[in-house]
Amino acid sequence: xxxxxxxxxxxxxxxxxxxxxxxxxxxxxxxxxxxxxxxxxxxxxxxxxxxxxxxxxxxxxxxxxxxxxxxxxxxxxxxxxxxxxx
Amino acid sequence: xxxxxxxxxxxxxxxxxxxxxxxxxxxxxxxxxxxxxxxxxxxxxxxxxxxxxxxxxxxxxxxxxxxxxxxxxxxxxxxxxxxxxxxxxxxxxxxxxxxxxxxxxxxxxxxxxxxxxxxxxxxxxxxxxxxxxxxxxxxxxxxxxxxxxxxxxxxxxxxxxxxxxxxxxxxxxxxxxxxxxxxxxxxxxxxxxxxxxxxxxxxxxxxxxxxxxxxxxxxxxxxxxxxxxxxxxxxxxxxxxxxxxxxxxxxxxxxxxxxxxxxxxxxxxxxxxxxxxxxxxxxxxxxxxxxxxxxxxxxxxxxxxxxxxxxxxxxxxxxxxxxxxxxxxxxxxxxxxxxxxxxxxxxxxxxxxxxxxxxxxxxxxxxxxxxxxx
Ligand code: SF4
Ligand code: SF4
Numbered sequence: 001x002x003x004x005x006x007x008x009x010x011x012x013x014x015x016x017x018x019x020x021x022x023x024x025x026x027x028x029x030x031x032x033x034x035x036x037x038x039x040x041x042x043x044x045x046x047x048x049x050x051x052x053x054x055x056x057x058x059x060x061x062x063x064x065x066x067x068x069x070x071x072x073x074x075x076x077x078x079x080x081x082x083x084x085x086x
Numbered sequence: 087x088x089x090x091x092x093x094x095x096x097x098x099x100x101x102x103x104x105x106x107x108x109x110x111x112x113x114x115x116x117x118x119x120x121x122x123x124x125x126x127x128x129x130x131x132x133x134x135x136x137x138x139x140x141x142x143x144x145x146x147x148x149x150x151x152x153x154x155x156x157x158x159x160x161x162x163x164x165x166x167x168x169x170x171x172x173x174x175x176x177x178x179x180x181x182x183x184x185x186x187x188x189x190x191x192x193x194x195x196x197x198x199x200x201x202x203x204x205x206x207x208x209x210x211x212x213x214x215x216x217x218x219x220x221x222x223x224x225x226x227x228x229x230x231x232x233x234x235x236x237x238x239x240x241x242x243x244x245x246x247x248x249x250x251x252x253x254x255x256x257x258x259x260x261x262x263x264x265x266x267x268x269x270x271x272x273x274x275x276x277x278x279x280x281x282x283x284x285x286x287x288x289x290x291x292x293x294x295x296x297x298x299x300x301x302x303x304x305x306x307x308x309x310x311x312x313x314x315x316x317x318x319x320x321x322x323x324x325x326x327x328x329x330x331x332x333x334x335x336x337x338x339x340x341x342x343x344x345x346x347x348x349x350x351x352x353x354x355x356x357x358x359x360x361x362x363x364x365x366x367x368x369x370x371x372x373x374x375x376x377x378x379x380x381x382x383x384x385x386x387x388x389x390x391x392x393x394x395x396x397x398x399x400x401x402x403x404x405x406x407x408x409x410x411x412x413x414x415x416x417x418x419x420x421x422x423x424x425x426x427x428x429x430x431x432x433x434x435x436x437x438x439x440x441x442x443x444x445x446x447x448x449x450x451x452x453x454x455x456x457x458x459x460x
Contacts (some may be wrong), residue, residue, distance in 0.1 A: 008238045010174060012172065014146060016096050016146070017146075021146070023147070023174035023198075024174075024238070025176060025198075025199040025240050026147060026149070026176055026201075027147070028098070
């Protein structure tokens with residue numbers, strides 16, 4: 001199943017925050033660098049597996065448990081409704 | 087002065103109060119009661135500069151409010167500029183005057199979200215509270231348009247003693263209109279609401295009943311439908327709210343005439359506030375006397391000064407302290423440690439009692455609405 005961003009949330013780089021944030025009606029969540037990297041891969045077409053391999057390609061030297069971290073973050077993001085199953 | 091010990095943050099939130107004009111006359115309106123004395127509104131160019139300057143400083147959330155922001159013909163221009171600058175733009179509206187043509191134009195300009203306020207969940211009460219006929223019908227139409235144009239929609243119900251019994255209707259209506267978020271906000275007592283407090287403050291019993299209902303409803307939702315947020319009035323708390331997340335730390339309000347405030351109700355305080363017509367937003371935020379005045383904790387009176395909770399609530403709200411005690415330097419009377427806490431207790435004790443004070447609808451001089459006795 002491919003993943004897409006919930007249109008309620010907007011992912012954006014903020015200079016003043018020195019990183020990416022999620023914006024939504026009257027609120028903002030500041031994202032860690034790795035969280036931002038993962039969400040930037042969510043494009044409405046890629047599946048979780050696609051996202052994991054794309055990030056492995058991008059960060060070949062990342063620790064072994066990176067894939068597990070991605071799983072965990074994505075399930076958190078779904079719980080929060082930031083990310084939806086297409 | 088506390089400017090040195092205090093860290094000056096970023097005005098993350100900019101509230102642009104474009105106009106005090108509004109077709110409605112809510113008796114809980116947070117606009118100043120002496121609006122007739124206001125100066126002329128700043129023009130489009132001046133607003134565009136305010137937006138650019140604030141964005142440059144790191145502001146990211148932008149609320150267009152009022153009054154009714156739709157009364158400004160240049161709203162679309164301002165939204166377009168804000169959106170190009172990268173703001174997340176929120177329109178805070180009563181919906182009166184939001185035609186399909188405008189909602190479409192605002193979408194094209196890049197508006198991100200619409201917050202629609204309701205006075206009640208049925209026509210009779212809604213129109214009575216806002217003192218305008220057919221506004222309820224109009225609002226429902228607008229809510230459907232907001233969804234049609236794919237905006238995230240927040241509904242805001244202002245809850246008072248007048249409508250608190252209708253919580254079930256309010257929640258059903260929110261589901262029917264497919265809101266994304268719903269704020270069930272018991273009104274806070276500023277501006278017109280303070281004038282009308284005897285009419286508006288619900289009793290403890292009414293609040294508990296409403297809150298229990300909301301919780302039950304939420305439990306039955308199983309993650310579906312709108313997300314309901316219930317805001318209780320701070321009169322029933324024993325600690326004040328961390329007003330504006332701390333004075334001059336996060337919020338910047340610009341009023342229709344260009345006055346800058348650290349909080350939208352601060353104009354009542356005996357301080358001189360700066361204006362964008364005379365100074366840049368940067369200069370105001372960093373250097374103005376009024377913005378620095380309550381930053382940090384050097385200004386604090388006792389008991390706040392020696393309290394270990396002072397970095398949680400910052401001594402509460404300066405406006406509330408001023409309205410209730412006449413002294414803006416005092417501890418917010420909501421706090422049970424405040425020597426003035428009895429003022430809150432007596433207001434609560436009188437809640438639900440009948441009053442012979444007339445209910446005052448929000449009016450500008452030119453509106454000529456008679457003061458009604460309810
Ligand atoms: S609270 Fe009512 S009267 Fe005040 S600006 Fe909003 S809609 Fe208008
Ligand atoms: S005494 Fe002041 S700082 Fe302490 S809890 Fe009360 S309001 Fe907050």
